[in-house]
Amino acid sequence: MDITLRQIKYFIATAETGQISKASDVCNVTQSSITIAIRKLEDLLGYQLFVRQSKGMHLTSQGEKFLRHCHSIMQHVEDAVELEFDQEPQEAGSVRVAVTEAISAYFLPPIWRKLKNLYPEIHIEVFEVSRKEIEEGLQQGNFDVAIMLVSNLLVTGPFHVEELIASPRRLWLSSRHPLVDKETVSIHDIAEENYILLTMDEHESTIRRVWEKYDFSPNVMFTSYSMEALRSMIANEMGVAIISDMVYRSWSLEGRRIVRKDLLEDMPSMDTGIVWPKGATLSPATQTFLSLLRSETLAYKGFH
Numbered sequence: 001m002d003i004t005l006r007q008i009k010y011f012i013a014t015a016e017t018g019q020i021s022k023a024s025d026v027c028n029v030t031q032s033s034i035t036i037a038i039r040k041l042e043d044l045l046g047y048q049l050f051v052r053q054s055k056g057m058h059l060t061s062q063g064e065k066f067l068r069h070c071h072s073i074m075q076h077v078e079d080a081v082e083l084e085f086d087q088e089p090q091e092a093g094s095v096r097v098a099v100t101e102a103i104s105a106y107f108l109p110p111i112w113r114k115l116k117n118l119y120p121e122i123h124i125e126v127f128e129v130s131r132k133e134i135e136e137g138l139q140q141g142n143f144d145v146a147i148m149l150v151s152n153l154l155v156t157g158p159f160h161v162e163e164l165i166a167s168p169r170r171l172w173l174s175s176r177h178p179l180v181d182k183e184t185v186s187i188h189d190i191a192e193e194n195y196i197l198l199t200m201d202e203h204e205s206t207i208r209r210v211w212e213k214y215d216f217s218p219n220v221m222f223t224s225y226s227m228e229a230l231r232s233m234i235a236n237e238m239g240v241a242i243i244s245d246m247v248y249r250s251w252s253l254e255g256r257r258i259v260r261k262d263l264l265e266d267m268p269s270m271d272t273g274i275v276w277p278k279g280a281t282l283s284p285a286t287q288t289f290l291s292l293l294r295s296e297t298l299a300y301k302g303f304h
């Protein structure tokens with residue numbers, strides 16, 4: 001069986017975006033390239049990966065299982081590539097990095113691991129704190145740099161702010177929800193639905209401003225700080241939520257499928273970036289860390 005990494009990459013992009021057109025944008029290839037790759041992949045496997053509908057591509061149960069294996073394959077490939085970097089670290093030193101909880105959970109770990117593999121003599125000291133504590137800590141010299149949701153920053157004057165990723169917010173639904181098959185969805189279509197409200201990393205204050213803007217009063221059934229609790233409740237058809245792509249995973253812990261839908265209304269994006277004090281002299285170790293962050297962000301965008 002001759003399956004290529006390119007086919008796997010195109011399959012993952014299609015599964016995560018739900019559309020051939022969006023997958024072609026993510027992979028920077030033509031739509032026909034995506035279509036041909038998936039067709040060949042299905043021929044090699046001997047089963048159907050997607051149910052093709054006018055509104056998009058929906059994974060079959062076998063497709064969902066195959067997707068999990070594909071994510072594992074790409075992770076092993078990345079690990080193998082990193083083994084090739086058998087070199088002396090260019091810099092040594094320490095970097096004090098402040099992060100918010102969403103960053104520590106969904107963005108930092110693979111970058112931290114790669115830094116340890118490539119530059120073992122650079123020590124990263126990570127502090128998980130609130131946005132307010134980050135702003136104060138940077139100005140007081142307690143942190144060298146912060147990775148945070150820069151869209152939440154209240155004060156920007158004292159800081160250099162470099163955006164890495166702009167992550168759109170979309171409606172999350174169970175794959176069995178009736179709205180999945182609707183061509184267009186408005187925030188008012190979920191007025192009678194149970195709403196699961198996430199409170200992590202100031203998401204609640206952001207989404208409440210959206211509700212106020214569109215004169216929307218949701219039926220909040222459950223409020224949680226836990227992303228996994230929210231994911232599980234949505235997948236089990238307990239409610240819906242509007243959440244950022246950065247924290248999206250296509251299935252819950254129980255293996256139930258979650259689908260994203262664009263909304264007609266404009267939703268504020270969740271923007272991740274780097275922040276450090278203006279006038280600060282960045283150490284060589286900090287500059288190496290920032291360079292790795294920037295390069296890894298390009299790879300991260302490829303599958304989100």
